[in-house]
Amino acid sequence: MGLRTGEQYLAGLRDSREIWHIGERVADVATAPGFAGAARTVAAYYDFQHDPAVHDLVTYEDQDGQRSHLSFITPRSKDDLRRRAAAYAAWAEHSGGQLGRSPDYMNAAVMALAAAHQHWAQNDPALGEHALAMYDRCRREDICLTHTLVTPQIDRKTPLGEQEPYLNAGVVRRTDTGIIVRGARVLGTLAPFSDANVSFGLPVLTGDGDEDYALGFWCPVDQPGLRWLCRDSFDPNRSLADYPISGRFEEIDTVAIFDDCEIPWESVFDYRDARIHNTAFGALHFTEALGHHVIVKNVAKTRFLYGIAHLIADSAQTNSFVNVQIRLGDILMMLHTMESIAVAAVEAAEQDPRTGVWYANDGAIQAGLRLFPEFYVRIVDHIKQIGGSNFMAAPSEATLQALGPAVERYFRGAGEDADGKVPLFRLAWDVVGTSFAGRQELYERFFFGDSQLTKSQNYMRHDKTEAIAMVHRLLDPHGI
Numbered sequence: 001m002g003l004r005t006g007e008q009y010l011a012g013l014r015d016s017r018e019i020w021h022i023g024e025r026v027a028d029v030a031t032a033p034g035f036a037g038a039a040r041t042v043a044a045y046y047d048f049q050h051d052p053a054v055h056d057l058v059t060y061e062d063q064d065g066q067r068s069h070l071s072f073i074t075p076r077s078k079d080d081l082r083r084r085a086a087a088y089a090a091w092a093e094h095s096g097g098q099l100g101r102s103p104d105y106m107n108a109a110v111m112a113l114a115a116a117h118q119h120w121a122q123n124d125p126a127l128g129e130h131a132l133a134m135y136d137r138c139r140r141e142d143i144c145l146t147h148t149l150v151t152p153q154i155d156r157k158t159p160l161g162e163q164e165p166y167l168n169a170g171v172v173r174r175t176d177t178g179i180i181v182r183g184a185r186v187l188g189t190l191a192p193f194s195d196a197n198v199s200f201g202l203p204v205l206t207g208d209g210d211e212d213y214a215l216g217f218w219c220p221v222d223q224p225g226l227r228w229l230c231r232d233s234f235d236p237n238r239s240l241a242d243y244p245i246s247g248r249f250e251e252i253d254t255v256a257i258f259d260d261c262e263i264p265w266e267s268v269f270d271y272r273d274a275r276i277h278n279t280a281f282g283a284l285h286f287t288e289a290l291g292h293h294v295i296v297k298n299v300a301k302t303r304f305l306y307g308i309a310h311l312i313a314d315s316a317q318t319n320s321f322v323n324v325q326i327r328l329g330d331i332l333m334m335l336h337t338m339e340s341i342a343v344a345a346v347e348a349a350e351q352d353p354r355t356g357v358w359y360a361n362d363g364a365i366q367a368g369l370r371l372f373p374e375f376y377v378r379i380v381d382h383i384k385q386i387g388g389s390n391f392m393a394a395p396s397e398a399t400l401q402a403l404g405p406a407v408e409r410y411f412r413g414a415g416e417d418a419d420g421k422v423p424l425f426r427l428a429w430d431v432v433g434t435s436f437a438g439r440q441e442l443y444e445r446f447f448f449g450d451s452q453l454t455k456s457q458n459y460m461r462h463d464k465t466e467a468i469a470m471v472h473r474l475l476d477p478h479g480i
């Protein structure tokens with residue numbers, strides 16, 4: 001099939017998927033209020049790869065002669081990583097980095113899952129073959145993926161094997177043709193708009209009675225026995241002039257519930273071995289593979305936020321004051337930091353000697369992943385401080401149209417009319433203040449794991465030899 005168009009993608013959403021939202025099953029996510037805007041945006045992503053202006057930039061020809069999005073490439077050189085970064089950047093810069101889970105995010109994940117096929121094959125060669133087949137099919141059919149890696153937050157202290165069984169999704173039994181999966185997994189962002197789901201990864205298991213949860217597989221979003229429970233949509237289903245961001249980018253988060261769901265054996269790649277399961281993230285270079293997309297996306301997101309901050313300051317000429325300039329300069333510094341990290345991630349990339357595959361630099365990716373949640377909160381604070389009450393003094397498009405010239409002059413900026421200023425402030429509020437904006441902040445804090453714990457884990461696993469040697473050298477009176 002190869003590169004899909006938006007129309008082909010939207011047609012694929014019309015299946016028997018069980019999506020639940022505010023007490024009702026959503027009949028068609030492509031048209032339902034609260035969902036249709038994001039479906040259109042993901043469709044635009046698929047159309048984008050056919051746009052002659054970027055087609056060659058965002059696609060490549062694989063060994064089988066098929067053209068695919070560059071996010072599927074198995075990087076065999078640093079240059080492959082450069083090309084992949086350019087493809088990520090093309091869509092992210094086009095969309096202000098507002099769609100965290102544009103499909104290119106998970107494409108690199110299935111590449112990494114397949115590149116590590118020998119890891120899965122340690123007990124059973126078939127499991128490695130299954131990972132390779134999953135990647136191949138996702139690439140050939142341009143499949144849009146969601147993923148559910150996390151145990152529901154019920155009890156983070158008691159080992160899973162000692163908790164009520166199958167709250168977290170696990171294997172109940174094996175059948176002649178597959179496995180029966182029961183339980184929940186979080187948090188499937190983009191699930192209503194995806195074709196398939198990948199579940200694997202967390203949690204870290206002890207192996208004492210919790211092997212049932214050492215599990216990795218993929219399945220269609222509409223697999224019988226699989227139900228998706230959405231949080232409330234934050235797309236208010238209003239004019240895009242009023243809600244230009246939440247009306248386009250509400251990718252939705254969901255809890256997946258597997259109700260004795262039968263998964264075909266060919267779709268399983270991680271099965272009941274706590275050691276293989278626990279060591280998978282490292283073997284996969286999961287953080288480097290997916291984190292590369294995150295960094296490039298967040299360069300675009302920071303640039304977009306910088307643009308917003310500058311324009312709202314310029315609107316009332318508050319950027320003539322040094323305190324506002326300092327805030328704008330602080331955002332610019334964060335943009336430069338993210339841009340530098342994106343370059344370092346590729347230029348200091350490393351090759352996995354076991355597989356020959358190239359991955360973005362681990363240290364650069366970790367720094368970018370852990371700095372950005374702090375940056376994001378700070379940038380939002382700057383924008384709120386710069387905008388002041390103007391966010392609350394931006395009436396809807398309908399009100400301005402109804403009252404027209406009688407009120408317009410009260411809503412103009414120093415150098416622009418109300419029809420330039422009001423939409424700008426509404427856009428800015430949709431990024432920093434609406435329910436959608438609140439979710440964006442939580443997303444940046446958590447979507448790639450909890451930053452606090454990850455910082456601690458990074459410290460614990462870091463090779464400190466060089467740092468220690470330096471201190472010892474200067475402790476020694478004859479050291480230099």
Ligand SMILES: Cc1cc2nc3c(=O)[nH]c(=O)nc-3n(C[C@H](O)[C@H](O)[C@H](O)COP(=O)(O)OP(=O)(O)OC[C@H]3O[C@@H](n4cnc5c(N)ncnc54)[C@H](O)[C@@H]3O)c2cc1C
Binds near residue numbers: 147148150442443
């Ligand atoms: C908007 C959003 C979208 C997401 N999308 C996805 C997705 O598409 N797919 C997916 O798989 N996941 C997704 N996630 C989930 C994300 O991966 C998790 O939020 C993240 O891994 C942290 O897990 P948790 O939320 O269960 O928090 P927890 O791990 O339970 O942490 C909650 C708090 O408790 C503390 N804590 C917990 N355990 C410990 C411990 N052992 N020691 C010390 N402190 C501890 C943490 O520091 C943190 O402050 C998403 C999350 C958000 C918010």
